[in-house]
Amino acid sequence: DxxxxxxxxxxxxxxxxxSILNCDYTNSMFDYFLWYKKxxxxxxxxxxxxSSIKDKNEDGRFTVFLNKSAKHLSLHIVPxxxxxxxxxFCAASARFRGGSQGNLIFGKGTKLSVKP
Amino acid sequence: xxxxxxxxxxxxTEMGQEVTLRCKPISGHDYLFWxxxxxxxxxELLIYFNNNVPIxxxxxxxxxFSAKMPNASFSTLKIQPxxxxxxxxxFCASSRTDKNIQYxxxxxxxxxx
Numbered sequence: 001d002x003x004x005x006x007x008x009x010x011x012x013x014x015x016x017x018x019s020i021l022n023c024d025y026t027n028s029m030f031d032y033f034l035w036y037k038k039x040x041x042x043x044x045x046x047x048x049x050x051s052s053i054k055d056k057n058e059d060g061r062f063t064v065f066l067n068k069s070a071k072h073l074s075l076h077i078v079p080x081x082x083x084x085x086x087x088x089f090c091a092a093s094a095r096f097r098g099g100s101q102g103n104l105i106f107g108k109g110t111k112l113s114v115k116p
Numbered sequence: 117x118x119x120x121x122x123x124x125x126x127x128x129t130e131m132g133q134e135v136t137l138r139c140k141p142i143s144g145h146d147y148l149f150w151x152x153x154x155x156x157x158x159x160e161l162l163i164y165f166n167n168n169v170p171i172x173x174x175x176x177x178x179x180x181f182s183a184k185m186p187n188a189s190f191s192t193l194k195i196q197p198x199x200x201x202x203x204x205x206x207f208c209a210s211s212r213t214d215k216n217i218q219y220x221x222x223x224x225x226x227x228x229x
Contacts, residue, residue, distance in 0.1 A: 032216055034216075034217065036220075041222070041223075042222055042223075043120070043207055043209075043220030043221050043222050043223050044159070044207070044220045045220070046217050046218070046219065049216075049217065089159065093216055103149075103161055103164065103172065104149075104161070104216075104218055105161075106158060106159040106160075107158070108158035108159075109158065109159075
């Protein structure tokens with residue numbers, strides 16, 4: 001059973017508008033969440049992360065929101081640009097006792113297309 | 117700084133042949149991860165190492181798959197014998213203990229005919 005779900009395989013947005021990508025998780029032990037961006041023929045690249053002690057983290061045009069009670073996070077891109085067109089992966093992890101890092105569990109990705 | 121380096125970028129082989137994928141992690145990173153990406157299953161973790169020691173290999177699909185990390189700067193993923201269903205993109209990633217962000221290589225696209 002998928003522990004991290006991205007229910008929208010694709011999203012199309014007009015340049016300059018907001019892109020909202022969603023992610024749901026089931027494991028309440030997850031305490032660290034990341035978004036990765038992937039272009040064709042390249043590896044995923046880290047975009048932004050959030051710890052479970054926060055509900056929002058912002059980096060330039062990118063903001064991640066975390067709703068722990070709903071086990072839901074979202075990535076907002078404002079304003080969207082054609083260069084943002086890529087596949088976006090949500091990932092989650094649970095730190096082991098003692099603070100060492102755990103695996104990242106990835107969603108299946110959402111393909112974002114930003115139209116000029 | 118050089119990122120994670122994987123070789124080869126593309127591999128085409130025939131069923132039954134041995135395939136070896138290579139990875140050089142980022143210097144100073146003590147975690148190394150091998151992933152496989154397919155359309156059906158997405159990005160799935162195969163195995164990961166901490167300080168060159170395999171920690172969790174529960175994602176390795178079969179005994180045909182094996183991975184080694186002889187030193188901090190090199191790891192291999194071997195498939196022997198290869199089968200058509202092994203065709204996928206294989207990614208290597210590395211990270212540091214104090215920062216749970218994995219950095220990925222460009223991947224190896226494997227085609228088994």
